[in-house]
Amino acid sequence: METTMTRRDFLKSAGAAGAAGLVWSQTIPGTLGALEKQEIKGSAKFVPSICEMCTSSCTIEARVEGDKGVFIRGNPKDKSRGGKVCARGGSGFNQLYDPQRLVKPIMRVGERGEGKWKEVSWDEAYTFIAKKLDEIKQKHGAHTVAFTARSGWNKTWFHHLAQAYGSPNIFGHESTCPLAYNMAGRDVFGGSMNRDFAKAKYIINMGHNVFEGIVISYVRQYMEAIENGAKVVTLEPRLSVMAQKASEWHAIKPGHDLPFVLGFMHTLIFENLYDKKFVQKYCTGFEELKASIEPCTPEKMALECDIPADTIKRLAREFAKAAPKAIFDFGHRVTFTPQELELRRAMMMVNALVGNIERDGGMYFGKNASFYNQFLGEEDPKAKGLKKPKTPAYPKVEVPRIDRIGEKDGEFFLANKGEGIVSLVPKATLNELPGVPCKIHGWFIVRNNPVMTQTNADTVIKALKSMDLVVCVDIQVSDTAWFADVVLPDTTYLERDEEFTAGGGKNPSFGIGRQKVVEPLGDAKPGWKIAKELSEKMGLGEYFPWKDIEDYRLQQVDGDLDLLAKLKKDGSASFGVPLMLQEKKSVAEFVKKFPGAASKVNEEGLIDFPKKIQLFSPKLEEVSGKGGLGYEPFKYKEEDELYFVQGKTPVRSNSHTGNVPWLNNLMEYDAIWIHPKTASKLGIKNGDAIELYNKFSSQKSKALITEGVREDTLFGYFGFGHVSKDLKRAYGKGVNSNALMPSFTSPNSGMDLHVFGVKVKKA
Structure with a gap:
């Protein structure tokens, strides 16, 4: 059943919702507000899909409700999220119908950053882009164009297009947020790790604020653990919502998390609190690790992290006593220190030392189809993976990537090519990097906003202004699109179908990706279609042999119509039963389901790990001398x-939801947290207009005087201080933190650094 809504109906519903910003005035070329009439068509039945208001990608379902707009709720079939959505997720309807969202291609007619645009046809936009890409390829080589796509589905299409074009320089957003813990997981465990928070009895949390970052499944698990009596200890410089819910909060010195973890680990090892049997059987490199941290006594580390040595030792002893139902949370945003890789490796090693791996209330391997199948017998049915449609081989590229991933001596060898060290793109535009005999001349950016997410916004802007071509695919004229030559209008997540996904928690699973709830507004197009049509204009159509997204999906499931139908109906599907390799009950249930797996069970009724946990890294030792x-x-x-x-x-993400009317109304500015003693010394009172400044930038905000932050520390929220004047609600409001940050790339991990110094005064 299909429901339609006219522009008049929409305006009535928007007004009823109190979204005062939804006024069709001061229109920007190519935006929804510039259209004279727009009819909304969509499904009156709930359609399962995935939210895109942040990178958590929570499961949802949505439908059009008469003249009331689109109703979005959590998918009730998803037990881990309980059918819930957060404020950002619920505002997707508001983003969909925002008059300031882009729905037609636009092209720059003035200088970059001047904000002068003209509306163009898709063919004109494609022709311009294809011509400029060919010119760069002929003059400098295809490898001098970087392609960045926000993590997730857009990588599938645009990283594929990049490599078909001949560029190896493909990137995600990871080095500005979670990359170091991905790298640490690969180094220590050989892959990704999950956390069983709900069953834990003791959790150490160092700034993984799931209650404000909002990962609904983690929020529910943490709350279940707390309600069941778990002790949660947080260590971070300010009293976050996570810290408020904890049993203990310790205001650790910013950037000094690693000394605490090393002192904690020192206590576990040198007081013989670690699980000797587990370490001996399942780990390698213990003696090398022990030798490397011997100097890191709690007494020495206490002087660095500002946590008393007695506290470090007490927490380590309590943690060891609670194991294996104890988790040292390795976090998410990993931009606290130049030693990010060492920090996240250390956090993960603590879990291994107490033997919580593959235990209830501990950590466990992500079990995709290939991982799960290795424990099945020959006669047992096997979990299926998703297939990739066959395409021609990519052109061979002789020049190394700008981050040298894939080279024998590459510093960032633990990063995947699709992740990359994206913060090197501006640097490689302005100067040649060591070991890379070229500069970047073009940047194709898909649903990513480096002006707001990479450190030192001024460097990013200078790089954008110096390039031969900048193309953005986005739903709005973002801060980065503000400096583009062409901006192509992507659909919102409610307007598109996407490819299926495969992964696994305790057993293999499939996901629907996204499903279209309403027809695209204006002339917006989904990423898969933009990439396919542009490839055809570039003469690369053979690399996109599928007819449409439905054809692509059918090839993914290898013609399995039952799986196709289930994913469309429910949004997900799973295989087998949950498996925890070191829990006898779980192993017994696994063998009951798959009798052939009995041959994999050891004399203790458990299943051994497929490889050893690595407590010392020979490769890191070879590359950087930091194996321990x-x-x-x-x-x-x-x-x-x-x-x-x-x-x-x-209520706001780091870069792309600040202009959403409902969310902007909820939080228009980011007040800066200042300790009362610090504020008193500076003559600053609560609510005063203030200025934060250092050698890189000056930003204005308001003061929030609170004891919930260290005396030597200021705190502010991400996602403010937008520089695009076409984001009319969010432009210039609050502090753009990235403008104040130094341009820094952490050794071995390639991470940005988000801890730095500023001064503050009354404005």
């Missing part, structure tokens, strides 16, 4: 500066 762990002091700020740290707010 150690602490290297770093100067984050000048003596007369304060630390500045940031975090997420539950």
